[in-house]
Amino acid sequence: MDVVILKDGDAVAAAGADLLQRVLRRKPNAVFGLATGRTPLAMYQRLIAACRDEGLSFRDVTTFNLDEYIGLSPDDPQSYRAYMKRELFDEIDIDQSNTFLPECGEKTDPLDVGPAYEALIRSRGGIDLQVLGIGRNGHIGFNEPTSSLNSRTRIKTLTRETIAANRQYFNDPLAQPQLAVTMGIATIMDARQIVLLATGKEKAEAVRPTIEGPVSAMCPASILQMHETVSVLLDEAAASALTLRDYYDWIAQQKRRISGKKEGR
């Protein structure tokens, strides 16, 4: 696990955007797993700017979002489809027929959505880079605490805590869904590379067990300790509860030394 502690949210967004761009340069038809929420917004802004000003192109990219609410139509402004269009897809050159969320149409049996989504991800060759945020309770996607670490895309009931955290986005609390379809933890772990972004002090108590706790379904993000290629990008506030802070700084210092040597060659 590559733990990267950065000055602030802007630096986290820049480092996240840089990771995505590196994958895209290597593989112009990359498959990205994407997240919604507050955290990735600044990273998406940077990708939009790179498309506009630096010739970055998503023309051949496919995307799979982590989750979608059950019961909101795609054009409901609070749906994650609407969020993705607003915050990224409408602003870049992606072919929106290659953008997928685990959406449950009115006539679809919610139980069918998960297996179909899994098959679709496989048919596109799997996810090259998965972007994650983290909930205050350690959830990734909507895999709430006690989710099976081997879970696949399926319906989840949101915790009261998650519903409360997202209430701010809904004018009418009665219109806020309590169910979602989310990629499973095993689905996320299948991605070839993963980047988790966390900013703000309200995430510090979820970040600590993610990196330093035992692997446990009580903190779903802790499963990332078992993945070979994970970067955790944190601002100072989100990193503030880590106990091995000195060690992460020492690693960062060594990395700078090694990359300095390479550049000097």
Ligand code: PGA
């Ligand atoms: P946030 O949500 O980025 O809005 O904090 C993250 C999450 O709940 O996974």
